[in-house]
Amino acid sequence: MYSLAICDDEKSSAAQAAELLEKYRKAHEGLEIRADVFYSSLDLLGAMEKQIYDIYLLDIYIDKINGIELAEAIRNKNEDAQIIFMTSSNAFYKEAFRIHAVHYLEKPILEEEFFDAMDRVCTQEEEAKFLTFRESGEVHRVQLDDILYIESQDHYKRIVLSDDCFLIRSTLQPLIDELDRPYFYVLGTKSIINLKRVLKITKDYVAMEDGKEFSVPRGTYRALSELVLKYTF
Template identity: 75%
Template sequence: MYKLAICDDEKSSAAEAAELLEKYKKLHPEQEFEVDIFYSSLDMLEGLEKKVYDIFLLDIYIDKINGIELADIILKNNDDARIIFMTSSNAFYKEAFRIHAVHYLEKPILEEEFFDAFDRVCTEREELHYLTFRDSGQIHKVLVDSILYIESEDHYKRIVTDNDNFLIRSTMQMLADELDYPYFYPLGVKSVINLKKVLKITKDTVLMEDGKKFSVPRGTYRTLSELVLKFTF
């Protein structure tokens, strides 16, 4: 699932980009997008306080804060964001190159070029899977395969990886939706483990690579042990 933000002060241009995306999705049904549209840079900045986006379609000439400046702000907090510029002029081409934009689409946007830009983004992301989230006001991106387990701590969830851990405000369901991979297994409602990171399993406990132990829910040992064998060998 890609989280995409479109920012253009011209509603017709934003609608055109959204329409092209719908055409792209029909050709690539395996790719899923969650899209938000903003009509000003300030609205876009407010949106960044509420959600972490993977891809940005930015008009260059927006308002007081142009698309280049907006991209700089985005990348300071999330250097993994992928930027695609849309503009009626090539005046900012060098600036777009400095930012390492995925593409610089000149309006009216050609369908072929739009598709090419999204092919680049999706191909890059297919090789490695990441979980992106906000912790203590900073954007973090961790490899999905590096996550050992997630534990619920009241309204917060602790994400433990090979080398670090993060405490974020989220629901287990939201994280489960993001980690829609067969090797993540829920142990009840308060924890999810990565079956690839299980060191040992008995009828009573699951031992993770970092030494953490979880109780095996009643009646699940056989299924769980078979899954551990499947994903660790």
């Protein structure tokens, strides 16, 4: 069962989100979601003293504490919280990106977009997939989602995780074949990046969560930036 909190100081908007959620539940038999609705950020913060939610649907323009500040408070209590923003403005894309929001829904919220956002947070429990390889005589098995990027170093490939890295002797193609997730992107001829672990992208470079920067190949910025938005929101 998923526990979900809706927080919006406009009762009509909160009601719309609750209605869309009910439609989503009816369209997904067997999926259990328990939802609470809050009309102020302080009420939600108070409830969080006793209840930690799995999913948060947050308006950005809320009373005394805006949605970005509220999301930061949520992150401090629960790093694994799935946060979806609801707003009438796109002015906070960068802040939402920094907080690793699952989606950024612009009001009036379309049913298709709402369903897409919920699909992302309600399919997190799918079977994890792993990359298995040998380094210095030892066999390692790491979850694909934990990989930030892979880069070539002569005849070797460096597999980088947020808290570890491995250097293996391999060509790039076998690794590409093993990374059977659409959010792995082959950048140029020497690197593979996890689009879900991108921190920032400009026309010149893409920065990963560990600070590593890769040059953006000429002519690929538009398509690459759209993919980054797709897999980070």
